[in-house]
């Protein structure tokens with residue numbers, strides 16, 4: 149039996165897909181890159197944007213055809229599925245599965261006998277859109293307690309970089325976000341389980357460990373451990389490797405965390421700090437629980453303790469009630485911080501969230517215009533930051549080598565390209581190797597360099 153996994157959304161979903169692959173391969177399934185060859189298609193979905201949800205439902209005609217040609221063909225959907233979308237998907241998919249129940253996937257698939265059968269467990273009729281709803285809290289606690297899927301051995305997609313989830317869920321309830329409703333409340337993974345997984349990865353040759361969580365700064369598996377302590381413990385694991393982490397909530401970034409990153413030699417000079425808006429009123433409406441002043445103070449601290457740190461962020465343009473003036477405040481903040489990368493999203497309302505109750509009153513045309521303006525500022529600041537690398541000698545991690553070029557990443561997560569010099573045998577290098585190069589050129593999105601002989 150062959151399986152094919154289609155993943156939407158963030159790195160957390162990609163990491164979960166590696167665990168889904170692990171479960172299926174343990175059960176004897178074989179991976180196929182071709183959807184049309186698969187007996188089982190697993191959609192690991194993301195509800196953050198409505199367009200992804202519509203695309204998945206739209207693709208379904210194709211799957212119906214596969215089912216006609218292959219009576220064993222089954223479809224499963226998992227990941228971030230909102231309750232409102234779940235009902236729609238139950239009519240289409242053979243199985244709608246909570247991500248935390250993926251260990252039972254092969255068993256549940258065996259039980260799906262007929263087309264269109266509804267195999268999901270009954271979902272309690274609860275109001276999920278109220279953060280303080282007592283019943284919703286209870287339901288989430290139940291979901292968290294019965295499911296630790298992190299112990300599943302993942303099938304990593306890369307031989308160099310490994311995503312390692314350290315927690316799942318979120319307690320923050322940003323008003324536009326579905327994550328607390330789809331993934332439930334924060335649950336931190338046990339320290340020993342994380343350290344053992346990383347030790348094994350390093351022994352098998354992995355060079356870059358990316359710790360994942362919706363808000364890694366609130367990692368708290370027990371009263372004696374927090375995120376800075378976890379970083380120190382990972383840093384003490386013998387071996388030549390880099391540590392990165394995603395994603396940080398500005399309200400939870402502490403001086404201790406920044407000093408820890410500065411002191412730990414394996415922690416790289418790269419911090420993703422989601423801003424979302426440069427206007428205090430909009431931040432409040434987003435329920436982000438920090439001000440622009442607080443954000444700028446963190447940036448100042450990062451620049452003081454980690455001078456070469458690249459800072460990247462997420463921004464939403466066109467949040468309900470956002471005015472031109474408020475958008476300009478975001479632009480001003482972008483200019484002050486000089487981000488290395490900004491993931492710009494046009495606001496789109498998602499049912500079940502708090503902001504869904506607000507009128508989506510910024511036109512799509514205006515959102516697109518603001519996105520273009522924000523992108524222009526990003527291009528300028530990213531280029532300015534990258535130009536500082538010209539003439540510098542730096543270490544990169546090689547990720548890919550083809551006939552002409554070597555591709556890699558810097559510690560600060562910049563893409564680097566350099567010409568392959570095959571004349572000199574000593575310069576033939578492989579993926580997963582650290583090499584020193586001199587930067588010769590840049591644009592806003594990457595660096596170019598030469599090998600040092």
Ligand code: SF4
Nearest residue numbers: 318320321322325327
């Ligand atoms: S911090 Fe906010 S945006 Fe991030 S996952 Fe949690 S609720 Fe969503």
